[in-house]
Amino acid sequence: MTSTLHSIAELPRLLIEPLVRAALIEDLGRAGDITSDALIPAQQQTRMALNARQHGIVSGLAAAKIAFELIDPAIRIVVHKHDGARLAPGDVIAHVEGPARGILTAERVALNFLGHLSGVASATATLVAAVAFSKAKIVCTRKTTPGLRSLEKLAVRHGGGENHRFGLDDAMLIKDNHIALAGSVSEALRRAKKAAGHLVKIEIEVDTLTQLEEVLAEGVDAVLLDNMASDVLAEAVAMVAGRAITEASGRVTPETATMIAESGVDLISVGWLTHSASVLDIGLDFCA
Template sequence: MRPVPPLSPVMTEPLIRAALAEDLGQAGDLTSDAIVPPELQATMTLTARQAGVVAGLDLATLAFRLIAPASVIEIGHPDGSAVSPGDVIATVNGPARGLLTGERTALNFLCRLSGIASATAAMVEAVKGHKAEIVCTRKTTPGLRAVEKYAVRAGGGSNHRFGLNDAVLIKDNHIAVAGGIRSAVERARGGAGHMVKIEVEVDTLTQLDEALALGVDAVLLDNMSLDQLAKAVTRVNGRAITEASGRVTPETAPAIAATGVDLISAGWLTHSAPTLDIGLDFAAVR
């Protein structure tokens, strides 16, 4: 397991508060408030129901604590841990009513982020033995980019740019509007600061040669065949970071990695990864 620095509560608490407010509405938890005595205490377990990698425990914990501040959570498998069916990820002790109220919000985040971490871990495992890193993209759920990219890191992957403001990525439409790669790169250099790196998306080896001649920092090799990727890596020869993108799955990733690219990006890790099945089960009441 690679240690994953936690996100600041300043980043995560607004997300959890908004999710809880959405769920509680204007009347609160009608079911739990009516059925569960306020003095009843409970022990519940967050249990994996399928194999995967955990991510999002801080958010799940916060969901319980915002509803039931007296809750005590004991972590058995921290973020970044591999789990098997039946593994107890965490044990939650506190007011039964509050735990039930926070359950869905906690599980929504935990299952979603653990699914992303699990999908990323499968991709990382697929390219093991090669230098290529697995990276995500900006294809994230609106409002959840920070936590979804965190989940990629928990799964052993790395992050591409976080937004439009932290790097220049010149894509095909930018090139078309600018009238060519040279014009696009020159304009980008004129408008970006000296700390900002420039990456250019290329579809052909001819475009690659043009981008390299301009001294760009990275090249996005978009939807190239394995033969094209291998030739592109040879032509680059370390002069720029090479990133392969397009039709990447755990099945295709090993062959892509074998071409020698530095990065393999996959948008589906954050927009289409299936959730990991995790349940909240009663262990005891008192």
């Protein structure tokens, strides 16, 4: 259900470039950067720095680099802090050198990707640190910004977390509405097992220990223990007793993550990491 990579595999440019291109087209509109075109001579060169203004983890450099390169291939990016590196205020992440007009045109799109994805990585790192005493892994969900799932899930890995399924097609996750429409936990599991291929994992969400008993009687690869109180969660993990991967979700914060991890769960899934993490403050500053 999760990534087991020991080193982080970066995304190929082929997957990132269309996302960056779409963002640039949105920003350029119908006439391009009329401000920079009016103020900056085409031949003017400059050197600027991507500077961290907060503590955090950097992510999104590939997208930022592509933004500059698509606007003007003559722009050069010299990276000093690679994705996954820790940042402190004042750290220079990279220098951007070349045609000034192109650098200013690409600036906002590059910073949008870099700030958002670094925010995801930084929030993940905070949760990972909160559960470092335990075996629990922090994982993201499908609650992602439309179009940015691959980049956001990569940012989670840069922050030390792991990935849950990428889409509806790489694993089965039976949720409460599936159970309601199937008629019962047992019937939902029987239908899933009948349809699943030999490489497809099955996970099911439960809200109560009674549902969990029914799941364990049928057997499953993983069980999602949703919004359970800490004492109930610990009892649920004890009931599973290693017969399935245990995942906890619901109202996870750096403070509650510690209590959730104490239950002995294998995974803690967090939706807000990808849809609501605060942007990390990163700026592009002129080098005098």
